[in-house]
Amino acid sequence: MNVAEMTVEFQKVLIPYLLDVGWKLLGAIILWIIGGWVIGWIVSASRSGMAARKVDPTLITYADASIRVVLRIVLVLAILSIFGIQTTSFAALIAAAGVAIGAAWSGLLSNFAAGAFLIVLRPFKVGDMITAGGVTGDVREIGLFVTTIDTVDNLRVYVGNGKILADNLVNYTTNPYRRVDLKCQIANGIDPKEAIAKLAARVAQIPNVVASPAPQVEILEFNAAGTLIGVRPFCANANYWQVFFDTNKAIAEVGATAAWPVPAPHQVMHTRSA
Helix, strand or coil: HHHHHHHHHHHHHHHHHHHHHHHHHHHHHHHHHHHHHHHHHHHHHHHHHHHHHHCHHHHHHHHHHHHHHHHHHHHHHHHHCCCCCCCHHHHHHHHHHHHHHHCCCHHHHHHHHHHHHHHCCCCCCCCCEECCCCCEEEEEEEEECCCEEEEEECCCEEEEEEHHHHHEEEEEECCCCCCCCCCEEEEECCCCHHHHHHHHHCCCCCCCCCCCCCCEEEEEEEEEEEEEEEEECCECHHHHHHHHHHHHHHHHHHHHHHCCCCCCCCCCCCCCCC
C-alpha cells in the first residue's frame, strides 16, 4: 500500500472520529450553557420563594450555594456521559470524598447543622440577651458555624452553634419583664412589717420598675442577725442593671433614713452557778 492509499484510509478513519468528537464537544458546550441557565433560574426561583416566606437571609445565601454546587456536579456528570465516560466510578468517588470530608470536619458540620436549625427555629434573634454555652451577653450575629455574643463586660465571644443547641439556652429578652432578686438584712428589734412597708413604698418609686406585677417585698427567713427580707422588683430586660443598682441604693437609703442599726449576729449566754 502506497502513501496515497494510506492517507485515504487514514482520512476515512480520522474524519468520522473527529466529526463524532466535534459533535459531542458541541453538544457538551450547548449542554453546559443551557444547564448553567437552568441552574441560575432554579436558584433565582428558590431565592424568590424563600424571600417571599421571609426566610433568614443567611439561610437563603447558603441554600443558594448548596443548590448551585449540587446542580453543577449533576451537570458535569451529564456532560461526561455524553463522551461515553462511565460516571458510576465518579459518583462512588464523590460519595467516598463526602464521607472522608464528613469524618474530618465532623465538628464544623455539626455546627453547620446547628446553625441551620437556629436560623429556622429562631430561639433568639440578633439583639437578644441570652445565656448560651456558658456565655451571657447580647447576640450580635447568628452565623452558620458560630454565634457572636458581646458579654456584659464588653468582650466579644464566638460560641459554636453545636454547643448552643447541646446546652440549655436562656433568652432574657423574649418575655416582657424580668425579676431583680435582692436581699435586705435587718437587725433584731426592727419590726419586719414596718420595714417591708417602707421598702415597698421606696422601691415602687424607682424608675423603670413596672407596676404590674408589683414589686415583691417579703420575709425570706429569720437568722441570728435578725430578719432577712427579699426585695424583688420587676423591669424590662433593657433596664435590668439600672433597676438592680437603684434598688440597692434604695435599700441603703431606707435603712439610713430609718436609722436602722447594723445587723449583727447575737448570742445569749446563760451562766449557772456551781
